[in-house]
Amino acid sequence: MGWIGETVDSIKSLQIRQVLTQTVSLGMIVTSALIIWKALMCITGSESPVVVVLSGSMEPGFKRGDILFLHMSTDPIRAGEIVVFNVDGREIPIVHRVIKVHERQDTGEVDVLTKGDNNYGDDRLLYAQGQLWLQRHHIMGRAVGFLPYVGWVTIIMTEKPIIKYILIGALGLLVVTSKE
Amino acid sequence: MVYFLRSSSQLSRPEAEEKNNPKMHSFGYRANALLTFAITILAFMCGIASLSDNFNSPSPSAQVQVLNINWFQKQPNGNDEVSMTMNISADLQSLFTWNTKQVFVFLAAEYETSKNSLNQISLWDGIIPSKEHAKFWIHTSNKYRFIDQGSNLRGREFNLTLHWHVMPKTGKMFVDKIVMPGYRLQDDYR
Known part of the structure; x- marks a missing residue:
């Protein structure tokens, strides 16, 4: 009980101005992170400018836990590019390489076939049933840059949510209790 | 963050x-x-x-010979398909720098038809893990099926293009290609 009393006293002894400062600085941190993310979205034109590789289907190029930077320009899609695409009925986007492209003469629409470098066959088995080609609207972006290992942080956090809560709690506590 | x-x-x-x-x-x-x-x-x-990768100015070279058309036919659904045997030789050693993890290289047939302004079909690809393996010679038939959208392959002229994607240990990926024009498919199925 003595411990709780001390804590209550120490909270009471905090000046209101100091509490306000802490709250504002916490808000600044959150908003600056948000600003950076949204700015990246504007610059790259992709709704998720950074993705984490989750499977080994592009090994040895990309391993699980690597980070890819995406770019979505109006440039046409060409064979060999590494694209991130969504398949109808699948929640998680896939990062694979384009191996075939057919671009229409009249409309400019493209039919694209992809394959993982480490997979034996092409991706038609992964597409929706009966789907032979990807179209432009399936593609979220193409990979332009690469950073190894950093994505493990998010993989660990999604698979072990408890670690995420501990981390958020510890950071929050640090911000609130630090006297600047 | x-x-x-x-x-x-x-x-x-x-x-x-x-x-x-x-x-x-x-x-x-x-x-x-x-x-x-x-x-x-x-x-x-x-x-x-x-x-630092930007300071590297590579000078790769490549040659492809089409040795044989193994078969050339129209599928029941109306698309032309061809199978061929090729000799591919290339020297990509100058692409490797200290920040290079691997080079992904592929050979694509590229042609234009009345329906499509561009068709790119990858025929063969490979991953080069190190500079020692970057000068190679391979005798192969097409690894992926060479199928047209439609029946436009008879007598069709096409380019064979060797593309490569340099994957760095970290940072920006580099892309380039060598276009080899002047290939032509025969006029009849076989």
Whole structure:
């Protein structure tokens, strides 16, 4: 009980101005992170400018836990590019390489076939049933840059949510209790 | 990210203030400062490594011979399909720098038809893990099926293009190609 009393006293002894400062600085941190993310979205034109590789289907190029930077320009899609695409009925986007492209003469629409470098066959088995080609609207972006290992942080956090809560709690506590 | 932003503001504090504030010497602050410094240096080195790739001016070479058309037919659904045997030789050693993890190389048939302004069909691909393997010679039939959208392959002229994607250990990926024009498919199925 003595411990709780001390804590209550120490909270009471905090000046209101100091509490306000802490709250504002916490808000600044959150908003600056948000600003950076949204700015990246504007610059790259992709709704998720950074993705984490989750499977080994592009090994040895990309391993699980690597980070890819995406770019979505109006440039046409060409064979060999590494694209991130969504398949109808699948929640998680896939990062694979384009191996075939057919671009229409009249409309400019493209039919694209992809394959993982480490997979034996092409991706038609992964597409929706009966789907032979990807179209432009399936593609979220193409990979332009690469950073190894950093994505493990998010993989660990999604698979072990408890670690995420501990981390958020510890950071929050640090911000609130630090006297600047 | 949160941790990083926060700690960098603390690093920039004037040193004179440290003496008045015993908290500055606590374990948490030291660990924080060390981590921030380490991450900053690491990010800086990654950036420099990626930038240094720009100073490399490669001079790769490639040759492809179509040795034989194994078969050439119209599928029941009306699309033309052809199978061929090729000799591919290339020297890509100059693409490798100290920041190169691997080079992905593929050979694509590229042609135009009345229906499609561009058709790109990958016929063969490979991953080159190191500079020692970057000068190669391979005798192969097409690894992926060479199928047209429609029946336009008889007598069709096409380019064979060797593309490569340089994957770095970290940073920006580089792409280039060698176009080899002047290939032509025969006029009849066989």
